[in-house]
Amino acid sequence: MQTLTLAQRVVKKDDYVPCAEAFVDTRLPNRDGKLNYCIIGPGVAENSKQHINIVEPHGFNVGGVSLPTGKYNSLHAHETAEVFLICRGDWRFFWGHDGSDGEVVLSPGDVITVPVGCFRAFESVGSDDNFMISFLGEDDSGNVIWENAVIEGAAEFRFYLTKDSKLIDTNAGQELPPKDELMQTLSEDQLLQFHRVSPLEMAARVYNVSKMTGHNNVFGDESIDGGEKTFHAIIGENFTDTKQVKSHVLNPHSFALGAIVAPPNNGFNAHQVDAVQVYVVESGNWLITLEHNDDRLVRELGPEDTVSIPANAIRQIKNTGDSDGILHIVTAGNTAAQLTWI
Ligand SMILES: [Fe+2]
CATH class of the missing domain: 2.60.120.10 (Jelly Rolls)
Structure with a gap:
């Protein structure tokens, strides 16, 4: 891998490159307008068109996200740590299999670390001028595990996800792989393996430096x-x-x-x-x-x-x-x- 100069290691805010269809849920109702950024490492982006500012492995990934107010990011889980630093706007996080286990509204300066294997979602509840930095664990942060409604619903909008989390857009002329190569929905037994997190437990995972x-x-x-x-x-x-x-x-x-x-x-x-x-x-x-x-x-x-x-x-x-x-x-x-x- 090419060695980066020190100048190439500085990524100014203006250098961040958004992707409007980074994930399989972006065409679902009320999910549009989400912009994802890969600043360091590929993170868990599913779209091969996502730009990555610094590709060199760091042992973790750094990304960013913004979202129009009233839209939300679907319930999903990760195989590694996921941490958000709220930079602008107010954000409501909610979690659990159906998003009803708890909620917390976070403001600029807040940091939250969501436990591995817990279904989480978020929405902007403040200004449209919003942004969060996200950190994902490990060089390979694995696949996003989406709630079943995303996998089932995306197909209506001609978006599909392969088992290794590659986005297929049949609207753009991409060929649909055989069904057994596509991401499957989770069974009841599989869903039971995911963590339930109490509001108290999640609150203990929030930190605001300025407070x-x-x-x-x-x-x-x-x-x-x-x-x-x-x-x-x-x-x-x-x-x-x-x-x-x-x-x-x-x-x-x-x-x-x-x-x-x-x-x-x-x-x-x-x-x-x-x-x-x-x-x-x-x-x-x-x-x-x-x-x-x-x-x-x-x-x-x-x-x-x-x-x-x-x-x-x-x-x-x-x-x-x-x-x-x-x-x-x-x-x-x-x-x-x-x-x-x-
Ligand atoms: Fe996530």
Whole structure:
């Protein structure tokens, strides 16, 4: 696989490329208008036309979604972790075999991690100006498992799904494979294998950095100029420096998620991490400096921009705005990444 330059690892919000028919449910009534983005990795997109900004495997996938208010994303389950970071708009998540086990309305800054094997759906309940970033576990996040109504209903609109989750559009002249090569609906017994999740259990899997206190004096650079920050341990094992802080959600996802809140001119001083990381800006403007092998990059980042950072690259990032900024950090793996200050 071609090695990416550091410049190619920065994906600005304006570089995200939407796909309006990424999934088999997009032609069903009230499901149209959904736009899906694959920022890092293919995720679980079913349409071969979906653009992927960064193809290189990271150990997890990063995507995005927006949805007109009043439309919804159908009930489905995943074989790996699925985490959403609400960037814009208000979103109602609901779950269970028929979507009636519980619901929660989330707002910008909220993060939710939906358990593997639980049927979930969501809709926009606020402004049409909405967007969520999504993280899926593992390099291969498997297939989407749709509720039976999607598989049955999509055929009416000449959309079909093969057993390996490839979208077939007979309207566009694609040939319909034999029935035994198509995705089958789930039996009652299979449906019983899926998790039921109580509203209390799901509520414990929601975190909002701007509403929580966070931790100070966690990182080794906090007493040094430019290193002031508050750390939020959201999912899994983040850094060796943060081992004393217990994350909000502990079950393995194949990645960890943390966040920092930094005042102007502060953030991370120069350091290395021995795992691949992705930064996602939630708020504020930041200046990142990266050095890796003979490559060097200095780049401004704004809300919803992402950057992929190779393992062991030297990185520094500072809030260049005039108020606090929030930066989310995704780290590959289920064990704490070794952090080395330069
Ligand atoms: Fe999903």
